[in-house]
């Protein structure tokens with residue numbers, strides 16, 4: 001090597017220019033491919049091969065620019081417009097994009113949602129099949145998208161917050177597979193109109209207070225479907241409206257930037273410097289990306305000519321970001337027309353091929369099933385001529401269907417057996433249909449919860465160790481001792497919520513523990529249930545074990561949306577690739593009045609399938625359930641009994657070890673005459689009634705269901721009913737709520753109706769919320785006299 005230093009200098013410049021040029025042309029190519037995918041994607045819907053389409057056209061440049069600064073360990077929490085970002089980061093291929101458009105349920109083809117989500121709803125794998133976390137610090141991570149506008153905001157805040165936890169909690173520093181000193185950014189995207197949601201404002205405020213590396217990109221195309229910015233945003237500009245949040249030298253807050261969605265160079269420059277700093281400073285930022293277009297309108301559901309003026313449509317054509325990038329490339333001599341035309345052509349070709357491949361792979365297993373079904377139907381022996389020709393038509397129609405779905409096959413097979421029920425071939429046709437049902441079921445009806453090693457239902461049972469010397473203490477003291485030991489032994493656990501830090505929660509479960517275990521592990525939050533849940537989601541996704549507290553069950557409503565839309569659907573909607581082992585701790589049932597004594601079980605049962613619902617009768621049981629949950633990956637809500645904190649309990653010696661299995665009721669009093677099914681605080685009313693009923697000669701059996709989701713997986717209640725032949729379900733929810741759910745489970749699912757001597761009953765609170773005061777409680781909720789009367793009636797029947 002005899003190069004002079006001048007030569008080397010020159011070749012470095014050349015190299016760096018060449019590198020720059022290659023990078024620009026690569027971005028241009030990705031943008032073009034993405035645009036082409038949008039154009040062809042829309043056509044697939046309009047011609048009927050896909051059901052619905054929503055595309056990222058118009059947002060391409062902003063996303064190739066943003067993608068440049070997305071690094072291993074980072075997270076994205078965005079919405080349905082981000083296909084270009086996914087292509088640019090290599091996290092999605094165009095073929096996979098089309099596989100999702102077609103709803104291909106094969107995870108190998110559609111690795112975002114297993115065909116369960118609409119197109120443009122992305123995810124990356126964060127949990128391995130054995131339930132262990134992926135080395136997410138080395139991966140580019142995408143939290144699974146949801147369709148609800150601004151629904152990504154609580155989660156985005158939490159993902160960014162986790163970086164703060166990883167940086168500030170010393171015990172977490174060794175977990176290098178999860179984080180590298182908390183320098184990971186959460187890239188959050190949101191549409192301009194969706195910033196009208198309260199979610200956006202709560203998350204921005206929390207980020208400003210907490211100082212967490214949250215980078216919010218607002219794709220401002222001027223519309224939320226048909227409704228323009230002036231009806232969405234104060235002053236018609238989100239960056240203007242946010243001014244008061246701007247961080248100053250001596251304040252906390254958020255950095256605010258304005259860029260133009262067609263200005264490739266400008267965006268790259270701003271994103272780079274802001275994001276590089278953010279890894280260090282953790283100061284959140286909002287990038288208001290203006291002047292973005294929407295060439296094909298909102299979605300395949302309608303056309304934007306209905307609500308955009310001719311002028312606006314003309315402006316959108318002129319300021320199309322890809323057109324602008326092309327002009328910029330030419331002006332700056334980065335490439336010439338011919339070179340760009342070649343890239344255009346290659347992009348078109350590539351997308352066309354990817355689309356065709358996706359369709360072929362999606363259709364292949366269906367076509368095989370069609371073939372087999374057609375041959376079975378065609379070869380049916382049918383004596384009746386008319387039925388025979390109908391069956392033949394059926395086979396022909398199925399064979400000629402050019403876009404067959406699994407359901408077409410199922411329907412044809414069923415119709416064949418309906419048309420010719422007497423055919424000797426019917427059994428064979430039915431058998432094949434049954435086989436297909438078994439093949440199809442897991443494609444669509446699986447993975448709501450963890451099913452593998454980390455299923456909460458597979459945690460081994462360890463009984464509490466209690467001997468004569470075991471101390472008897474108040475329920476809240478028991479919890480406090482448990483949490484103390486838990487925080488000493490498990491560094492991944494963090495607990496937070498309103499009044500959880502300094503005073504150790506309103507019932508002293510954490511009293512004194514913040515001082516002992518640190519302000520970063522047990523801490524207060526603002527009054528913002530929605531983003532408390534969001535913090536829990538983010539921490540859980542990033543491999544930690546958050547206990548997010550909702551002060552009273554009545555306030556869960558404020559945090560219900562992310563639990564229902566995000567947490568409950570997560571494992572299902574990612575085909576098991578993401579888990580959110582969040583524990584929501586709350587307290588409920590009897591206290592006082594309309595907003596402090598709720599027991600809205602029906603609300604949770606109906607909104608939260610996908611989350612376990614624990615309703616322990618006391619803190620001994622609660623601790624066993626916490627232990628079970630902490631060994632598994634499933635999310636859960638723990639409703640502690642408000643009147644359980646001052647109950648005297650015997651303390652097990654193995655506080656950290658014993659487990660209470662989920663879905664296994666406990667018979668807490670045996671009896672011969674009637675089965676009484678209940679849970680939580682109401683059990684104490686029932687126990688009081690039991691003593692008085694005994695004096696009246698009635699011997700009731702009391703069953704504590706312990707968890708409502710899952711519900712009595714071993715049919716313990718059915719066993720009791722076989723013995724007593726009478727059953728009543730009692731709780732504090734409204735009529736038709738939790739008690740009706742239990743009734744349905746036992747009567748219909750367990751087949752309990754066969755064992756009844758008298759009509760089964762439910763006994764619930766009144767249809768309104770409880771009035772304030774002890775009399776309000778007595779007359780609004782079921783009391784011991786109500787229980788006694790109902791049971792006496794049933795015994796007299």
Ligand SMILES: Cc1ncc(C[n+]2csc(CCOP(=O)(O)OP(=O)(O)O)c2C)c(N)n1
Pocket residue numbers: 081147148149190191192193194195219221223224225298
């Ligand atoms: C909670 C909720 N409300 C309404 C909708 C229906 N919806 C879907 S997208 C959309 C407009 C969103 O506009 P914007 O945030 O500007 O994003 P863009 O689609 O323009 O990129 C609406 C109203 C929804 N998905 N979720």
Ligand SMILES: [Mg+2]
Pocket residue numbers: 191192193219220221222223224225
């Ligand atoms: Mg918009």
